[in-house]
Amino acid sequence: xxxxxxxxxxxxxxxxLDLSRVFAMPFAAANLADLGAEVIKIDTCQxxxxxxxxxxxxxxxxxxxxxxxxxxGGTFQNLNRGKRSLTLDLRSEESQKIIKELVGLCDVVxxxxxxxxxxxxxxxxxxxxxxxxxxxxxxxxxxGHSGPWSNFGAMASALExxxxxxxxxxxxxxxxxxxxxxxxxxxxxxNSYSDFMATWTALGSLMAALLRRARTGQGQWIDLAMYQTxxxxxxxxxxxxxxxxxxxxxxxxxxxxxxxxxxxxxRGQDQWVxxxxxxxxxxxxxxxxxxxxxxxxxxxxxxxxxxxxxQEELDEVIAAWTSTRTSFQVMETLQDAGAPAGAVxxxxxxxxxxxxxxxxxxxxxxxxPESGLRDKGYVGRGxxxxxxxxxxxxxxxxxxxxxxxxxxxxxxxxDDSLKRFAADWxxxxxxxxxxxPGTVPLDEQVELGWIAEYDPxxxxxxxxx
Amino acid sequence: MPAGLLDGFRVLDLGSGISAPxxxKLLADYGAEVIKVETPGxxxxxxxxxxxxxxxPNSEKSLTFLYLNTNKxxxxxxxxxxxxxxxxxxxxxxxxxxxENNPPSRSKELGLxxxxxxxxxxxxxxxxxTPFGQTGPYREFQATDIVTYALSGLMYHxxxxxxxxxxxxxxQSFYVAGANAAAATQVALFARLTSGEGQHVDVAATECLGxxxxxxxxxxxxxxxxxxxRPVRGAGFEExxxxxxxxxxxxxxxxxxxxxxxxxxxxxxxxxxKFATGAGRVAHGEELKELLIKxxxxxxxxxxxxxxxEQRLVFGxxxxxxxxxxxxxxxxxxxxxxxxxxxxxxxxxxxxxVRLPGETITASLPAPLLGQHNAEIFGEKLGYSVEDLxxxxxxxxx
Numbered sequence: 001x002x003x004x005x006x007x008x009x010x011x012x013x014x015x016x017l018d019l020s021r022v023f024a025m026p027f028a029a030a031n032l033a034d035l036g037a038e039v040i041k042i043d044t045c046q047x048x049x050x051x052x053x054x055x056x057x058x059x060x061x062x063x064x065x066x067x068x069x070x071x072x073g074g075t076f077q078n079l080n081r082g083k084r085s086l087t088l089d090l091r092s093e094e095s096q097k098i099i100k101e102l103v104g105l106c107d108v109v110x111x112x113x114x115x116x117x118x119x120x121x122x123x124x125x126x127x128x129x130x131x132x133x134x135x136x137x138x139x140x141x142x143x144g145h146s147g148p149w150s151n152f153g154a155m156a157s158a159l160e161x162x163x164x165x166x167x168x169x170x171x172x173x174x175x176x177x178x179x180x181x182x183x184x185x186x187x188x189x190x191n192s193y194s195d196f197m198a199t200w201t202a203l204g205s206l207m208a209a210l211l212r213r214a215r216t217g218q219g220q221w222i223d224l225a226m227y228q229t230x231x232x233x234x235x236x237x238x239x240x241x242x243x244x245x246x247x248x249x250x251x252x253x254x255x256x257x258x259x260x261x262x263x264x265x266x267r268g269q270d271q272w273v274x275x276x277x278x279x280x281x282x283x284x285x286x287x288x289x290x291x292x293x294x295x296x297x298x299x300x301x302x303x304x305x306x307x308x309x310x311q312e313e314l315d316e317v318i319a320a321w322t323s324t325r326t327s328f329q330v331m332e333t334l335q336d337a338g339a340p341a342g343a344v345x346x347x348x349x350x351x352x353x354x355x356x357x358x359x360x361x362x363x364x365x366x367x368x369p370e371s372g373l374r375d376k377g378y379v380g381r382g383x384x385x386x387x388x389x390x391x392x393x394x395x396x397x398x399x400x401x402x403x404x405x406x407x408x409x410x411x412x413x414x415d416d417s418l419k420r421f422a423a424d425w426x427x428x429x430x431x432x433x434x435x436x437p438g439t440v441p442l443d444e445q446v447e448l449g450w451i452a453e454y455d456p457x458x459x460x461x462x463x464x465x
Numbered sequence: 466m467p468a469g470l471l472d473g474f475r476v477l478d479l480g481s482g483i484s485a486p487x488x489x490k491l492l493a494d495y496g497a498e499v500i501k502v503e504t505p506g507x508x509x510x511x512x513x514x515x516x517x518x519x520x521x522p523n524s525e526k527s528l529t530f531l532y533l534n535t536n537k538x539x540x541x542x543x544x545x546x547x548x549x550x551x552x553x554x555x556x557x558x559x560x561x562x563x564x565e566n567n568p569p570s571r572s573k574e575l576g577l578x579x580x581x582x583x584x585x586x587x588x589x590x591x592x593x594x595t596p597f598g599q600t601g602p603y604r605e606f607q608a609t610d611i612v613t614y615a616l617s618g619l620m621y622h623x624x625x626x627x628x629x630x631x632x633x634x635x636x637q638s639f640y641v642a643g644a645n646a647a648a649a650t651q652v653a654l655f656a657r658l659t660s661g662e663g664q665h666v667d668v669a670a671t672e673c674l675g676x677x678x679x680x681x682x683x684x685x686x687x688x689x690x691x692x693x694x695r696p697v698r699g700a701g702f703e704e705x706x707x708x709x710x711x712x713x714x715x716x717x718x719x720x721x722x723x724x725x726x727x728x729x730x731x732x733x734x735x736x737x738x739k740f741a742t743g744a745g746r747v748a749h750g751e752e753l754k755e756l757l758i759k760x761x762x763x764x765x766x767x768x769x770x771x772x773x774x775e776q777r778l779v780f781g782x783x784x785x786x787x788x789x790x791x792x793x794x795x796x797x798x799x800x801x802x803x804x805x806x807x808x809x810x811x812x813x814x815x816x817x818x819v820r821l822p823g824e825t826i827t828a829s830l831p832a833p834l835l836g837q838h839n840a841e842i843f844g845e846k847l848g849y850s851v852e853d854l855x856x857x858x859x860x861x862x863x
Contacts, residue, residue, distance in 0.1 A: 008656045008659065008660050010652050010653075010655055010656040011652075011655070023679070027679065031648075035652060057680075058687075059680075059683050059684050059687045059688050059690065060687065060688070061687050061688065062687070062688050062689075063688045063690075073683075074682075074683025074684070074686070074687040075679050075680050075683055077683070078679040078682070078683060079679055125822075142779070143794060144798055144820060145820075146797065146798055146820065147794045147795075147797035147798045148793060148794055148797055149774060149794045151774070152773075152774030152779070153718075153719050153774075153777060153778075153779045154779055154781075155703075155716060155718045155719075155779050157703040157704075157714065157716065157718075157781070158703065158714040158715075158716045158718075158779050158780055158781030159779075159781055160714075160781070161705055161712065161714050161781050161782065161783040161784070162714070162770070162781040162782055162783075162784055163784070163789075164784050164785065164786065164788070164789045165634040166705065166712065166783040166784075167783070167784065167785040167786055168634040168635050169623075169631065169632070169633065169634045170631075171624070171625075171628055171631060185705070185712070186705055186712050186783040187623075187624055187625070187631055187705070188623070188695070188705065189619070189622075189623050189633050189634065189637065190622055190623055190694075190695060191619060191622045191623075191677060191678070191680065191681070192677070192680070193637075193677070196641070196676070196677045197640075197641070197644065197818075200641065200644035200645050200647075200648055200673075201644060201818045201819060203645075203648035204491055204495075204644060204647040204648040204651065205470075205495070205818075205819045205821075207648055207651035207652055207654075207655060208468075208470035208471055208495040208496075208651060209470055210651075210655055211470065211471060211474075211651060211654055211655060211658075212469070212470045212471070212472070214655070214658055215473075220470070220821065220823070221821075221822050221823075222819050222820075222821060223819060223820040223821070223822060224818065224819045225798070225818070225819075225820070227794070227795075228795070228798070228800055228816075228817070228818045228819070228820075229818040231789055231795070231800070231815055231818075232815050232816075232817070232818045233634075233635075233637060233640040233644075234634060234635050234786075235532040235533075235814065235815045236516070236528050236529045236532055236635055237634075237635055237786045238786050238789055238790055238814075238815050239516075239518075239528040239531065239532055239812060239814065240516045240528055240786060241785075241786035241787050241789075241790050242790060242812040242813060242814075243516075243518040243519060243528060243809070243810075243812060244516060244518070244519065244520060245787075246516070246786065247785040247786050247787045247788075248785045248786070252631065252632070253611065253629070253631065253632045255611075256515055256516075257514075257515065258609075261609075261611065262611075263611070263615065263620075263629050263630055263632075265629070270693070272615070272621075272629055272630055273615070274611045274612050274614070274615035274620070275612075276609040276611050276612055278609060282607070335606050335607060338607060339607060340606075340607040340608050340609050340612045341607075341612060342606070342608065342611075342612035342613070342615040342616040343615060343616060344615040344620050344621050344630050345615065345616055345617070345618045345621060346618070346621050346691050347618055347621075347678060347681035347682050347684060347685045347691060347692060348685045348691055349618070350617075350618035350675060350678065350681075350682065351682060351685055351686060353616075354601075354602050354603075355597055355598075355601045355602055355603040355616075355671070356672075356675070358600065358601040358602060359598055359600055359601045359669070359672070361672050361675060376683075376686050376687070377682075377686060378682075379675060379676045379678060379679060379682060380672070380676070381645075381649075381672070381676060382641075382642065382645045382649075382668055382669055382670070382671075382672035382673030382674070382675070382676055383645060383646070383649035383666055383667065383668045383669075383672075383673075384598070384666070384667040384669075385649075385652075385653060385656075385664055385665070385666055385667075386579065386664045386665035386666075386667070387656070387660070387662060387664040388652065388653065388656045388664065390652075442688065442689075442690055445690065448696065448698065448699070448747065449626055449693070449696030449697065449698045449699065450692075450696060451684065451690040451691060451692055451693060452626070452691045452692065452693030453690075453691050454688070454689045454690040454691065455689040455691075456689060457689070458685060458686070458688070458689025459689075462685075462686055
């Protein structure tokens with residue numbers, strides 16, 4: 001989009017305290033930083049209590065955790081770009097007191113501890129509100145702060161099936177007659193889907209709260225339950241049970257009405273293309289594009305009902321055609337004919353996708369040379385503003401890089417206390433205890449099925465940043 | 466009543482299908498007044514998408530439509546006609562947001578492009594949700610959910626590594642896009658507090674989904690590795706495994722010692738110290754998987770899930786729609802809302818993802834019938850007379 005007058009930095013005067021860990025809320029806070037908020041990430045020097053994206057998540061440059069391993073994880077860098085870092089030790093009363101004073105200077109708090117932990121630290125909303133009456137706080141947990149499961153921990157990998165997605169996702173199963181029917185085994189979108197839905201929900205709800213605060217001066221506590229977030233996006237499925245008693249629908253890549261609909265093998269290793277025909281016009285376009293106009297008059301494929309009845313035969317015909325072409329060739333040929341088709345992109349292909357490159361979806365971050373990180377592209381956002389300024393502001397913060405700014409400048413903590421904090425590892429720039437995480441060689445990761453393959457010359461294959 | 470966070474904001478939902486209606490529903494649930502504008506006769510595409518209440522393919526009984534359009538008022542209006550456009554411009558005059566999801570070229574034809582709309586109301590935030598965005602080589606590509614999912618890069622990771630990539634759940638691409646759009650729309654409203662100006666928000670579903678790739682992308686651009694789908698090898702932790710009455714997701718996460726996990730699942734052999742470390746579980750993966758299957762076969766899903774939660778472990782269980790509708794935890798959190806629709810009848814609908822202490826959210830207005838609020842919006846609000854409305858109806862404009 002041509003910049004008309006990108007004068008507005010939407011969250012310029014908003015300060016965010018990011019007490020959160022792992023994926024969901026750190027990513028929400030990173031988006032707030034992209035929008036211009038000052039985001040303070042609460043870090044710790046104690047390795048065992050550090051955000052796991054600093055320690056074990058990786059991936060590290062060339063699979064080698066360097067001397068500054070806690071600064072170098074690629075996922076950590078994506079999720080914490082543009083933030084400031086303050087180290088504290090939340091177990092100590094002094095640190096808890098600092099948090100409370102800092103909350104008084106912040107507009108928004110994001111956290112994802114279990115209710116038990118926040119209450120133990122004295123950092124629950126009611127307590128923090130006394131320091132900032134119009135505070136907006138998002139508490140993200142697996143199951144929310146009320147109800148019988150409220151103290152259960154959660155991770156996206158186990159939460160996803162719990163919030164019901166597996167009821168509507170799964171491969172079809174072959175019966176004795178060789179025909180495929182609805183599957184019994186649930187599957188997962190994976191890739192921490194539940195976390196990201198929580199990210200978007202947090203952003204939406206806290207923006208609503210900020211809009212109200214701007215008009216009424218009122219704060220808001222947002223009790224975000226990932227379990228509920230995941231349930232709201234399958235509302236149609238829940239209503240299908242409420243009205244019709246249907247509990248599951250696992251139909252692989254098929255569509256309940258449209259046909260053909262699925263992914264088809266293409267030339268190359270594990271390469272696929274998705275094809276969907278929504279109506280007769282799409283179907284005709286698919287047949288023409290494949291150079292098989294005779295299919296349109298084949299009685300087995302006369303209408304979507306017939307095509308669904310003969311889906312296996314139809315899929316064979318299409319697969320025979322796609323498998324001699326690349327996924328991009330199939331996509332271009334079908335799109336030229338006006339039919340929906342898209343290559344199933346690997347992360348490598350995403351990084352070189354012409355659409356992303358044209359729209360600048362990956363934003364280059366320059367890390368300081370001493371970080372040991374090369375310049376890289378990081379994921380941007382799925383939205384562009386015609387006037388507002390949204391962009392990654394800089395790399396993820398070095399551990400405790402803002403200790404002096406926040407403790408000294410903002411809070412006026414005296415020098416003696418700072419010295420004491422440094423001596424007992426409350427503040428610092430280095431991890432206390434534990435060393436660099438081990439990594440598994442990439443060859444072995446291929447063996448174990450953790451990765452599909454790897455390119456030793458990947459740097460030459462990536463577009464310039 | 467919905468929450469009151471967006472009290473006083475007026476949203477026009479020109480969307481169809483899932484992405485824009487979901488965005489507008491989220492804004493409605495936060496308290497915005499949402500007017501849904503549908504094409505006379507046919508209405509929102511989702512009215513023709515199954516499943517339907519009672520299996521009856523009636524355009525007022527589409528469950529997707531009923532779910533995505535609660536708390537909205539509905540008018541029918543042909544904005545491509547001369548009279549319709551005039552009426553539409555009056556609706557626009559005091560709207561804060563317009564959300565739409567037409568292909569870019571179609572938006573322009575309909576006069577829904579930002580430049581045209583800003584002339585009428587410079588304070589308007591216009592949110593356009595498309596599979597690929599308003600610019601770039603794919604902008605006019607034909608796309609459905611599976612195509613969007615494929616090109617986002619997420620689909621490659623869904624499913625099993627010895628099978629083809631597997632489609633997501635119930636058109637998720639468009640829910641992800643709608644949720645992103647709701648957030649971005651409000652950012653633009655927040656920016657307007659300072660600037661006084663509206664603007665265009667260009668939401669691309671593939672990018673919204675692509676932002677989820679914070680692991681697979683650095684796997685490649687940090688070390689050249691391509692992450693694949695769920696490995697079929699391995700011990701089975703963090704994956705779906707069979708229990709007695711369905712599937713569960715056992716997990717080693719949650720900072721509890723291995724002995725706690727092993728005792729919960731059961732069986733002497735699981736206590737072996739060789740399984741106590743991550744490396745050990747990898748080295749003895751196949752053996753561990755067998756023991757895991759044996760242990761889990763003694764458990765039903767719910768008792769295992771509850772026991773794991775009480776022991777501070779983070780197991781999951783595969784629940785279906787019925788399990789969720791009857792879930793005691795969701796019930797305790799007043800998650801479901803009562804909705805009584807004049808054609809489809811009453812049911813409990815999923816409520817909001819967030820609980821907002823201080824807000825009382827008891828029920829939702831049912832999704833509007835096609836043109837249900839024509840008289841209220843065009844007549845009472847915009848001042849069209851009964852005769853005018855009859856004339857508009859006669860012309861097929863409403």
